[in-house]
Amino acid sequence: RVFLAAVRDEVGSIPSDVTAVGEMDRLSIEPVDGTGPSYYLRDHATWEQMREYFVHRSLYHLKEGDPHAWLIPRLSGQAKASFVAVEFDEYGAGHGTQVHQQLFADLMAAAGLDCSYLGYLDAVPAEALAVVNLMSLFGLHRKFRGAAAGHFAATEITSSPGSHRMVAALERMHAPQPCVRFYREHVEADAVHEQVVRLNVIGDLLTREPCLEPDVVFGIRAFGAMEERLADHLMKSWTAQRSSLLRPLD
Ligand SMILES: [Fe+2]
Ligand SMILES: [Fe+2]
Incomplete structure (x- = not known):
């Protein structure tokens, strides 16, 4: 309750004319002169800063797909079928070596980092925990299914361009191949x-349950608010030449 109240406070009031489609369109437009961690990593960061970034993200990527999977039993019809189709890819489409969690574990090992689940729980600040706790919170409660779907949509929409910058960053650093491969x-x-999430998951969900639209919008904005907090922390630390972690990596 405390966490949710803080998230609501951070997101603020949402005007009633804001639509899920409008929010998803907004996320799809990439600024030409963007700022933030993925731009910084692409253009300026050191390999040590990249390793810190892996550590922050490891809390989620080592269980990628799992927090959103709570949504499966809370959907029906086309929305459910399409959501499971996307999750099927996250879980390797039938191939254990291709499971995205495994691809991230391979990335961690190649970067000389601990790939055990929650191995860096004591190394990351609250900002890194909040992005993960948010999706678990939404996924664990049926009443938040609209927010969980919105969160999932925001994750998928922003992933491709962000991953593109990560590939460029890692190639600039001549990073090991498993690191490049994940992104x-x-x-x-x-x-x-x-595309699947926009049209077939969110589209179908809101056709069935139009009353969930404000929740979908809230899920998208809550995702953005928590990501922004983490981005602020990373940029403040890195531009001041400080570690963004609570303890040094060996
Ligand atoms: Fe993935
Ligand atoms: Fe995905």
Whole structure:
């Protein structure tokens, strides 16, 4: 309750004329002169800063797909079928070596980092925990299914262009191939996922339950608010030449 109240406070009031389609369109438009961690990593960051970024993201990517999977039993019809089709890809489409969680574990190992689940729980600040706790909160309560769907849509829509910048960053650093591979996989897969989620998951869900529209919008904005907090923390730390972690990496 405390966390949710803080998230609501951070998101603020949402005008009643804001639509899910409008929000998804907004997320699809990439600024020409964007700022934030993925731009910084692409153009300026050191390999050590990149490793810090992996550590922050490891809390989610080592269980990628799982927090959103709570949504499966809360959907029906086409929305459910299409949502499961996207999750099928997240879970490797029948191939254990292709499970996105495994691809991220391979990335961690290649970067000389611990790939055990929650291995860096004590190393990351609250900003990194909040992005993960938000999706678990939405997924664990049926009444938040609209917000969970919105959160999932925001994740998929922003992933492809962000991953594209990560590929460029890692190639600039001559990073090990498993590191590049995780993000390269997401450039193409999530461009497809975005369309499926927009039209067949959110579209169908709101046709069935139009009253969920404000919740979908809230889920999208809550995703943005928590990502922004983490981005602020990373940029403040890195531009001041400080570690963004609570303890040094070896
Ligand atoms: Fe993925
Ligand atoms: Fe995806």
